Amino acid sequence: MKILSSSQIRDADKHTIENEPIESIDLMERASASFSKWFIGEFPGKCKVHVVSGKGNNGGDGLAVARILKRNGYEVKVYTTSDEGSEDFNINFHRLPEGIERKVVDDSLGSIETGVLIDALFGSGLDRPIEGRYAKIVKEINQFAGQVVSIDIPSGVYADNPVDGEHVVEATHTVSFQLPKLAFFMAENEKFVGDWHVVDIGLDQNFIDHTDSRIHMVTLEDVRSYLKKPAKFSHKGNMGRSMLICGSSGKMGACIIAARAALRSGAGLLTCYVPAVGENIIQTAVPEAMAMVSTFQDYHVEEANFKGMDAVGIGPGLGTEDQTEMALRKWIKQLEVPAVIDADGLNMISSRPDILKHVPEGTIFTPHPKEFSRLAGEAEDSFKRLEMAREYAKKHKVIIVLKGAYTAVFDTEGSVYFNSTGNPGMATGGSGDALTGIITALLGQGYSSKWAAIVGVFIHGLAGDEAAEDLGCISMTATDIIDYLPDAFRHVEMR
Ligand SMILES: NC(=O)C1=CN([C@@H]2O[C@H](COP(=O)(O)OP(=O)(O)OC[C@H]3O[C@@H](n4cnc5c(N)ncnc54)[C@H](O)[C@@H]3O)[C@@H](O)[C@H]2O)[C@@H](O)CC1
Numbered sequence: 001m002k003i004l005s006s007s008q009i010r011d012a013d014k015h016t017i018e019n020e021p022i023e024s025i026d027l028m029e030r031a032s033a034s035f036s037k038w039f040i041g042e043f044p045g046k047c048k049v050h051v052v053s054g055k056g057n058n059g060g061d062g063l064a065v066a067r068i069l070k071r072n073g074y075e076v077k078v079y080t081t082s083d084e085g086s087e088d089f090n091i092n093f094h095r096l097p098e099g100i101e102r103k104v105v106d107d108s109l110g111s112i113e114t115g116v117l118i119d120a121l122f123g124s125g126l127d128r129p130i131e132g133r134y135a136k137i138v139k140e141i142n143q144f145a146g147q148v149v150s151i152d153i154p155s156g157v158y159a160d161n162p163v164d165g166e167h168v169v170e171a172t173h174t175v176s177f178q179l180p181k182l183a184f185f186m187a188e189n190e191k192f193v194g195d196w197h198v199v200d201i202g203l204d205q206n207f208i209d210h211t212d213s214r215i216h217m218v219t220l221e222d223v224r225s226y227l228k229k230p231a232k233f234s235h236k237g238n239m240g241r242s243m244l245i246c247g248s249s250g251k252m253g254a255c256i257i258a259a260r261a262a263l264r265s266g267a268g269l270l271t272c273y274v275p276a277v278g279e280n281i282i283q284t285a286v287p288e289a290m291a292m293v294s295t296f297q298d299y300h301v302e303e304a305n306f307k308g309m310d311a312v313g314i315g316p317g318l319g320t321e322d323q324t325e326m327a328l329r330k331w332i333k334q335l336e337v338p339a340v341i342d343a344d345g346l347n348m349i350s351s352r353p354d355i356l357k358h359v360p361e362g363t364i365f366t367p368h369p370k371e372f373s374r375l376a377g378e379a380e381d382s383f384k385r386l387e388m389a390r391e392y393a394k395k396h397k398v399i400i401v402l403k404g405a406y407t408a409v410f411d412t413e414g415s416v417y418f419n420s421t422g423n424p425g426m427a428t429g430g431s432g433d434a435l436t437g438i439i440t441a442l443l444g445q446g447y448s449s450k451w452a453a454i455v456g457v458f459i460h461g462l463a464g465d466e467a468a469e470d471l472g473c474i475s476m477t478a479t480d481i482i483d484y485l486p487d488a489f490r491h492v493e494m495r
């Protein structure tokens, strides 16, 4: 699914109005009806609803929603900051039926004790920080004890830029029209956006399909269409020969997790290259994997033999010993197959950036934000980090998998794909190692680097979601993510 900027959405509105054709006020009615339908589903008890409307079209939506909810049996009170506004605001203001209490407010809503509050103060037309009387209103909205539902976007949040003011509505739910907004994927906006939802308002899909956007959200359908189905005559030799270079004394667990995840992701033949300390451990814990054992006891110091391999994953539990770093340099220079580099592998590249020039095109880096800042420098905010990651991926011709609540995959052409699966239960040691194993296995099965990353991240998150459903976010572990990989793959395969 594409994510469009505010101005692109405005163009889609305009195009729909001209070509459907539909009057602007009727499009507003359709948007408000979609919002109301969502609202009625979420709050079926006919609670008291307080609608706070600004004077733009977001406020106009608020007024139309007030009317529709009233018609559906809700007790509605409307607070407007003015009795006059945009053309469509004015029409909806005059359409307010009898029986809706209305109040034109200056800087205070007055006391609101119960019910649900709908925030229609500002939408995508916000063009400066909220101040003065509007700031006081926002403060009151945030002091309200009940749930707050923002229409389209919380007032004070910009769709495409970081928040720049102190006064921003903190919504419980945000119901966005047609598509999600880029702002929803940024960690610092979580407290404003709350849980977000998208409702269809019937903007011209053909126009959206032809609008150029480099920002996407990955859906189940996307992954379904890219998932490779094993051929009837497939055998272990053509399901990918993968190698994981991993482990050191005290960190063999990372290796086990990555290896098990790779096997559960369809790796045909898996070899784990480990220091001597890891031989018995890996052979016992993961009998399906072969072990290639280095002569050195505690950590990696030697070259590897990649002969016959289709994919290589480097990083889980490696440690950052100087000699391991020298070994990493050799591995990277030797690489002729697609590779995933994670964790300590990335940390060593960060401390010796000259290694970067040897990294083959299409190699996948899987940093979390801290590892990314070691690679590319600190970012002021998530929007800047997004630009930095995009530039980094383009410049070094690597795929960046920036891990987090919405893991983002950056390809080498400047596009970014936000993941839509996963949950906070995955913020536990070893989850990242599982991801490295999954992506390595997919690479080995012939996925392009970009799609191995996108599909791997989605499946990893989906397995995490299935695990959380049964075990809860608190108790689930990285091993549980692996145990739920079969469910996740089956879920994607189901048609
Ligand atoms: N046809 C359309 O364009 C549709 C638009 N829709 C709604 O329209 C919204 C956008 O409407 P508008 O473009 O009218 O924008 P807003 O409703 O966000 O309001 C913009 C108005 O507020 C003023 N303003 C901006 N920032 C301010 C600040 N910090 N302090 C004080 N005043 C400020 C602007 O000067 C302008 O007058 C969307 O978010 C969506 O809710 C929907 O009705 C769907 C259809």
Ligand SMILES: Nc1ncnc2c1ncn2[C@@H]1O[C@H](COP(=O)(O)OP(=O)(O)O)[C@@H](O)[C@H]1O
Pocket (backbone or CB within 6 Å): 343, 368, 403, 404, 405, 406, 407, 421, 422, 423, 424, 425, 426, 427, 428, 429, 430, 431, 432, 433, 434, 435, 460
């Ligand atoms: N709040 C969250 N929501 C969704 N996914 C998460 C969340 N926190 C962590 N994850 C996922 O869990 C994994 C953690 O990886 P990483 O930070 O490398 O941990 P580790 O090094 O302990 O394995 C990443 O894939 C990340 O996207």
Ligand SMILES: [K+]
Pocket (backbone or CB within 6 Å): 058, 119, 120, 121, 122, 123, 150, 151, 152, 153, 154, 155
């Ligand atoms: K709003």
